[in-house]
Amino acid sequence: MGRYMCSRSVQIVSRHLKLSQLRVFHITTKDAVTPAAALGVRSISSFLFDKAFVDGQWVTAKSGSVYQITNPSTGKTIGSVPDMNADDTLQAIEKANAAFLRWRETTAKDRGLILRKWFDLTNQNKLELAKLLTTENGKPLKDALFEINNAGEFIEWYAEEARRVCGDVIQSTTANKRMLVLKQPIGVAGMITPWNFPSAMITRKACAAIAAGCTVVLKPAEDTPFSALAMCHLAKEAGLPDGVLNVVTSSRDNAPSVGNTLCTSPIIKKISFTGSTVVGKILLQQSASTVKKVSLELGGNAPFIVFDSADIDAAVRGTIVSRFRCSGQTCVCANRMLVQEGVYDQYVARLAEVMKQELRVGDGLDDSTTQGPLINIKAVEKVESIVEDAKRLGAGLVCGGKRSNKGDNFFEPTLLSNVTVEMRCAKEEIFGPVAPVIKFKTEEEAVTIANSSSSGLAGYFYSQNLSQIWRVAEKLEIGLCGVNEGFINAPEAPFGGVKESGLGREGSKYGMDDYLEMKYVCIGGL
Numbered sequence: 159m160g161r162y163m164c165s166r167s168v169q170i171v172s173r174h175l176k177l178s179q180l181r182v183f184h185i186t187t188k189d190a191v192t193p194a195a196a197l198g199v200r201s202i203s204s205f206l207f208d209k210a211f212v213d214g215q216w217v218t219a220k221s222g223s224v225y226q227i228t229n230p231s232t233g234k235t236i237g238s239v240p241d242m243n244a245d246d247t248l249q250a251i252e253k254a255n256a257a258f259l260r261w262r263e264t265t266a267k268d269r270g271l272i273l274r275k276w277f278d279l280t281n282q283n284k285l286e287l288a289k290l291l292t293t294e295n296g297k298p299l300k301d302a303l304f305e306i307n308n309a310g311e312f313i314e315w316y317a318e319e320a321r322r323v324c325g326d327v328i329q330s331t332t333a334n335k336r337m338l339v340l341k342q343p344i345g346v347a348g349m350i351t352p353w354n355f356p357s358a359m360i361t362r363k364a365c366a367a368i369a370a371g372c373t374v375v376l377k378p379a380e381d382t383p384f385s386a387l388a389m390c391h392l393a394k395e396a397g398l399p400d401g402v403l404n405v406v407t408s409s410r411d412n413a414p415s416v417g418n419t420l421c422t423s424p425i426i427k428k429i430s431f432t433g434s435t436v437v438g439k440i441l442l443q444q445s446a447s448t449v450k451k452v453s454l455e456l457g458g459n460a461p462f463i464v465f466d467s468a469d470i471d472a473a474v475r476g477t478i479v480s481r482f483r484c485s486g487q488t489c490v491c492a493n494r495m496l497v498q499e500g501v502y503d504q505y506v507a508r509l510a511e512v513m514k515q516e517l518r519v520g521d522g523l524d525d526s527t528t529q530g531p532l533i534n535i536k537a538v539e540k541v542e543s544i545v546e547d548a549k550r551l552g553a554g555l556v557c558g559g560k561r562s563n564k565g566d567n568f569f570e571p572t573l574l575s576n577v578t579v580e581m582r583c584a585k586e587e588i589f590g591p592v593a594p595v596i597k598f599k600t601e602e603e604a605v606t607i608a609n610s611s612s613s614g615l616a617g618y619f620y621s622q623n624l625s626q627i628w629r630v631a632e633k634l635e636i637g638l639c640g641v642n643e644g645f646i647n648a649p650e651a652p653f654g655g656v657k658e659s660g661l662g663r664e665g666s667k668y669g670m671d672d673y674l675e676m677k678y679v680c681i682g683g684l
């Protein structure tokens with residue numbers, strides 16, 4: 159087994175390290191034991207796996223290479239996983255293909271039942287899964303629990319959706335012919351996921367594929383492989399047959415070759431990627447060589463518009479949820495606040511007040527923390543340079559604006575006023591806890607600014623004017639629209655963007671379409 163050994167749930171020893179290099183896993187006895195024991199579930203260490211998962215087995219890289227994963231809050235090493243390459247990926251693809259020939263023959267009901275069991279197991283162990291997620295990603299435990307719930311909801315959703323896939327019978331215009339449409343699983347799906355939602359992005363993709371009768375080879379992000387591997391463990395325990403879900407772990411150095419192998423393999427029939435627009439474009443080009451179906455969930459630059467008629471307290475509440483969740487590291491985070499001149503001062507003052515009252519920077523495992531670290535030092539440097547650019551071009555610093563004294567990867571929640579559209583904070587996806595506020599005069603101007611981005615993932619606006627609500631909802635060039643609401647994610651709703659934010663939709667009744675092929679069957683001579 160690839161599981162780490164531990165004593166009293168606090169010390170996790172990497173098998174790859176000498177005794178002199180013992181690593182301490184950043185979970186306190188209190189954190190690890192009390193509530194879990196009360197629920198009668200396992201300790202967090204029983205979810206920490208140091209091997210990749212291929213064909214139902216815990217495996218090493220052929221080369222024997224490993225890489226280490228650190229806790230972004232403390233900088234301490236959590237453990238290591240195999241650093242797999244193109245060869246390892248090819249092997250996983252072959253195993254997934256062999257499994258596909260069997261899995262596609264199962265009934266939708268049986269697939270749904272296995273997914274349902276996986277959902278139950280995820281639910282039973284959510285606290286431990288959340289702690290693991292916080293430890294490798296840094297997000298506050300409350301946010302991690304929320305993500306595990308959400309990850310479970312996707313498993314549950316697709317357990318139910320498996321049986322709702324239906325073909326069609328078309329009215330034939332020829333008396334002795336019958337015309338049918340069959341929906342069949344597309345084949346082996348290749349998936350690449352990011353670090354910011356290391357569990358939910360996996361279940362949102364993999365469970366749609368598995369429910370449809372496909373098998374999966376998935377590469378998680380370098381920084382967060384443990385959550386992916388924990389999910390494999392539960393899937394296996396739920397009875398998912400060997401080879402249906404395969405997770406190939408790799409460092410950032412090997413990511414391009416693993417990605418290229420998935421995209422160019424003739425066995426892989428579908429690529430699903432969540433991550434940056436830059437990488438999405440590379441994968442789209444690579445997939446052209448085998449004319450693959452591709453789904454891309456890419457970066458955003460969400461406008462958050464507050465009109466004069468808005469309920470300002472509600473808008474401020476929505477800003478806190480939408481801008482500062484996961485320290486601003488979600489693709490649907492409000493990135494640019496556009497506020498109408500009549501309520502601009504009131505909004506900025508109220509937002510500053512609530513930020514100071516409610517946002518607490520710290521280790522995600524501390525109860526009071528609302529703002530964990532950014533994922534790594536590069537992310538901190540990027541946010542810092544975006545804030546400096548805004549200040550240089552004349553933005554006002556209302557609060558924050560610098561690194562926090564909590565540790566290397568922490569940045570203070572920041573509010574910038576008098577922002578203009580030329581500044582980087584208005585043009586780029588910030589991916590950090592910075593709220594830049596732009597003043598506008600008219601609805602038309604707000605919509606023009608909002609639509610000036612090449613991204614089109616989420617957007618939000620606050621208004622109590624019904625005609626304006628209809629007009630603006632229709633005019634915004636986005637895939638997801640929150641009206642008087644800062645949190646809009648749900649497994650029942652289609653998730654995805656327009657423009658350079660991506661292709662396709664995940665979740666909802668549409669989410670399985672990408673894993674199904676339509677086959678037209680014409681029966682003649684009747």
Ligand code: NAP
Nearest residue numbers: 351352378379380410413414417433434437455456457489
């Ligand atoms: P990223 O750099 O594109 O990485 C995402 C994944 O792609 C990781 O697994 C990464 O592996 C892998 N990767 C990197 N370079 C690759 C290459 N050349 N070929 C194949 N795979 C490659 O994005 P990120 O910075 O981790 O994630 C943040 C971005 O994701 C933001 O833009 C955010 O908006 C977007 N996002 C979008 C959604 C959505 O649903 N639309 C959801 C979440 C995040 P390594 O980790 O090993 O480098």
